Amino acid sequence: MEFTNILIRATNWVGDAVMCLPALAAVRERFPHARITILAKPWVAGLYQREPFADEVILYDPKKRRELVRDLRRRRFDCAILLQNALEAALIAFLARIPTRIGYNRDARGFLLTQSIPVPRPGDIPRHERFYYLELLRRAGIVDRLPESSLIRLTPPPVERGRVVGVSPGAAYGTAKRWLPERFAEAALRIARQRNASIALFGSSDERALCEEIGAILGDHPHENYAGRTTLSEFIELAAACEVFLTNDSGAMHIASALGVPTVAIFGATDDVGTGPTGSNARIVRQKVDCSPCLLRECPIDHRCMKLVTADRVAAEAMALLGENH
Numbered sequence: 001m002e003f004t005n006i007l008i009r010a011t012n013w014v015g016d017a018v019m020c021l022p023a024l025a026a027v028r029e030r031f032p033h034a035r036i037t038i039l040a041k042p043w044v045a046g047l048y049q050r051e052p053f054a055d056e057v058i059l060y061d062p063k064k065r066r067e068l069v070r071d072l073r074r075r076r077f078d079c080a081i082l083l084q085n086a087l088e089a090a091l092i093a094f095l096a097r098i099p100t101r102i103g104y105n106r107d108a109r110g111f112l113l114t115q116s117i118p119v120p121r122p123g124d125i126p127r128h129e130r131f132y133y134l135e136l137l138r139r140a141g142i143v144d145r146l147p148e149s150s151l152i153r154l155t156p157p158p159v160e161r162g163r164v165v166g167v168s169p170g171a172a173y174g175t176a177k178r179w180l181p182e183r184f185a186e187a188a189l190r191i192a193r194q195r196n197a198s199i200a201l202f203g204s205s206d207e208r209a210l211c212e213e214i215g216a217i218l219g220d221h222p223h224e225n226y227a228g229r230t231t232l233s234e235f236i237e238l239a240a241a242c243e244v245f246l247t248n249d250s251g252a253m254h255i256a257s258a259l260g261v262p263t264v265a266i267f268g269a270t271d272d273v274g275t276g277p278t279g280s281n282a283r284i285v286r287q288k289v290d291c292s293p294c295l296l297r298e299c300p301i302d303h304r305c306m307k308l309v310t311a312d313r314v315a316a317e318a319m320a321l322l323g324e325n326h
Contacts, residue, residue: 001141003034003079007072007098009089010040010048013172014232014251015275016129017044018258020083021051021152023133026143027081028053037077039092046232047255051155065092072096081142083133087112102140115140127273151278154258157237163197165318166242166261168252169214170207170227174297176269177248179306179314181210185217186311188246191318192221200242202235202252203227244318249275257282262321264314268305269294283317285309 008024011017017040028036037056038048049057060068073096080093082103090112093101102115110116117139125131130152137143169184171177188199199218201211205228215225226238236255239245245256245263249270257263257277265277267286271293276284286292287308291301299305 001100003031003100005075005077005079006031006034006036007075007077007080007093007096008036008038009080009082009084009093010038010044011084012041012044014044014047015249015254017047018152018154018251018254019129019275020133021154021258022130022147023083023137024048024051024053026134026137026147030137030142037075039072043232047154047236050157050233050236068092069095072098081136081140082113083136102136102142104136127271128278129275130278152254152258153260153279154236154255156259157240159237159241161243161261162241163195164242165192165195165197165199166202166239166245166247166256167199167211167214168202168245168247168250168256169210170203170252171248171250172204173249173270176294176296176299176303177250179248179266179268179309181214182217183309183311183314184246185214187314187318188214189218189221190311190315191244191246194319194324195243195322197243199223200238201225201227202230202239244322246314246318253277262318264317264321266306266309266314268292268303268309269296269299271295281321283321285314285317 035055038054039058039060042059045057048054077098079100080098082089085106087107087109090109094112101113103113104119105116106119120135125135134146165188167184167188169181192199203211208227211225211227239256240259242261245261247253247265249267253265263282272284289305292305
């Protein structure tokens with residue numbers, strides 16, 4: 001099959017958007033001369049706009065769905081690859097009269113697809129989520145096999161890495177994924193003092209108070225609270241300038257790791273095998289407890305998986321990544 005004008009419906013959340021990067025790169029490699037357009041929600045668009053596989057990014061506004069369908073119809077795409085799983089993604093491609101519509105057969109949307117791909121069963125593919133998107137391409141015949149190396153990498157911005165410890169203490173999925181803010185502060189201070197570094201706090205506008213809480217603990221140590229003050233593109237540049245990054249399982253974790261920044265990620269409620277960072281520059285810290293990973297948004301008991309992770313342990317992992325003894 002050959003296509004010259006491809007629409008890719010991107011995933012909606014930052015972490016998922018990062019984990020589908022190997023699939024997007026594979027599409028570009030398979031169709032080097034095609035025009036590839038990404039349809040994405042505004043809050044993830046900044047991630048795709050700076051990557052070489054995309055010729056254009058269209059912002060998706062659900063309130064302007066009719067206008068979007070008319071626009072897509074005028075563009076005469078010959079193929080739509082739906083990385084997002086929703087029924088709506090398939091419906092838009094169908095209404096836009098895109099002749100080839102490829103996606104997983106789920107969310108009652110199979111009848112809208114021309115290539116309705118069976119969803120992988122447990123054990124069919126490696127557990128990490130990046131393979132879920134790559135397998136869609138393989139089963140659709142776009143790629144022959146899963147790539148031997150599918151590490152997730154973002155194109156780093158042209159910034160120099162400085163003496164900055166990045167900290168992202170939030171997590172959009174729920175509080176069960178969050179390590180204790182006072183321990184983020186303690187670990188960051190230990191690293192920063194040893195490295196003669198400042199501290200940068202990152203998060204959404206909803207997480208600004210959380211970052212302010214950590215900032216209060218940091219006291220007069222040089223630090224900046226960027227929570228709610230950056231676009232995604234600006235965050236990518238600031239994260240790339242950090243010499244080490246401390247984070248929960250979050251979109252920020254995926255970005256920092258994909259940029260090649262030494263990243264220490266604290267996991268508890270979620271599965272690091274399925275959604276963890278990739279590459280040798282990332283370390284997972286988790287305390288084995290019987291109820292983890294529970295995949296719950298809120299802990300119904302005592303949050304033991306996070307409370308048992310010490311600041312000493314996280315700081316030691318970070319210093320090891322930086323080549324220093326703690």
